Amino acid sequence: MPVRIPDNLPAAHALELENIFVMSETRAENQDIRPMKVLILNLMPNKIETETQLLRLLGNTPLQVDVDLLRIHERESKHTSADHMNTFYCNFEEVKHNNYDGLIITGAPLGNVEFEDVTFWDHFREIVDWSQQHVTSVLYLCWAAHAGLHYLYGLDRHILPQKRSGVFVHQRASKHYPLLRGFDDEFYAPHSRVAEMNVAHIEAHPELNVLAKSEVAGAYMVLSKSNRNLFVMGHPEYQKFTLDDEYRRDANLGIDPNVPENYYRNDDPEQSPISRWYSHGSLLISNWLNYYVYQLTPYDLSDMSAITPWELETESE
Known part of the structure; x- marks a missing residue:
């Protein structure tokens, strides 16, 4: 089914070239269907790329x-x-009286800044x-995941001596969550961050479950026991050359970055990157949208009380 986006949003052309079905607001108005309503709080500098x-x-x-x-x-x-921001983005004052099925909060290049010092x-x-109170399920990505865990659950992060950049293998910490349905025992995901949270501290928190983690990159997926908040420490949305763009940007700035791990063929930045996370990145978003948004959200978004109690049956394999 299509994703409905504003008329003339630049992303539409790129997605249509990939045969991804997008629908303009004008066309969608002629359909009699209850679509999922998702709000994206985009904190990344390059808004169009992240969109x-x-x-x-x-x-x-x-x-x-x-x-x-949302800006x-x-x-x-x-x-x-x-012009792009004024045309396609809304302010919080314009949406705060609305209810949404899902909210995605992106990462931000603020890893070295204390949360309370962020403007x-x-x-x-x-x-x-x-x-x-107004969203069925919230998906936090990378910096937003750390910020959300800190604000909602009082967990602290620590700054890494070197930026964590690359594509890392992860293991499922549990098999019994719908979010992990279809996941392999091991799978890859990209990371790009300068901070990390202690896995043991997350696992010890009574309101959180670690669903997937990496021996090298730490926690990857953390789900609140209410099922309302999903924290993903990496970037399942990244495309093949995103880490390459970041690496060359940092090199041009004189930062002398480490080469992203397990990313370039033969770990040689002069060779092409290898994309090996697309399938699980897509599956993650699909499972989140299906099991933690669609399956829990009320048909009438004006009645958010209908989404309680926040329980999903786990499954055995």
């Missing part, structure tokens, strides 16, 4: 999805035109607080 990555995954599910794009503040973006930290906390 396209996330819409690519949302468009690869059997559900029709309406997408709204964290009204300050001018350094990497995205004001939009108060706005971030306000949106997270709002989401706990």
